[in-house]
Amino acid sequence: MRIALFEPEIAGNVGAILRLGACLGADVDLIEPMGFEWDDRRVRRAAMDYIDHVTITRHADFDAFRSAIGSRRLVLFTTKSTQSAYEFDFTADDVLLFGKESAGVPAAVADICDARIRIPLRPQVRSLNLATSAALALGEALRQTGTLPSV
Incomplete structure (x- = not known):
């Protein structure tokens, strides 16, 4: 399972998603351009030391x-969809794509x-952070596919 972010704009969100990927075992794809510099300290602050435990690919x-x-x-x-994530059948090799914060894709x-x-x-309400x-989506996809990390 992979999480892909299309032109993310907020460094803190990317950092939090990198930490999510590290904790749940999902690789993260970053599709450029991004709305911040990659070395922005807010990425590392949100990801903390977990950034060393996730595979990140920049495109x-x-x-x-x-x-x-x-x-x-x-x-x-x-x-813009009417199909619920909770009524969708995920597969273990899906790539979960999320658009930029201000405009989607x-x-x-x-x-x-x-x-x-x-x-x-x-x-x-309009949307979630x-x-x-990403956390809700990945959690449901991993639950459905039986690929959640064991405790």
Whole structure:
């Protein structure tokens, strides 16, 4: 299982997701450009020493990322979907894609994804924080596929 971030804008979110990947055993793909410098201290502060326990791959752009993941299924998490993440059948080699905090992904990227799903929310709110969304999504995907780390 992999988490992919499309042009992330907030260093702290990336750091938190790197820590999530380290703790739950998911590799993290960062699709550039990012809205901050890679050596931003906020990334390391949020990831803490866990950053050394996650495999991070940076991609120059979406095309480079798409080439790198090959035929793996690309599952986009978006507020523009009606398919619930809790009614979706994940597979162990899925790539969970999340868009940039301010705008998600462009239509051209959404169109080539294999699936578009959402985390159900109350109607009076718009969206969750990126790191929170990634945690809920990865947890459900790992639960479904039986690949959660053992305690």
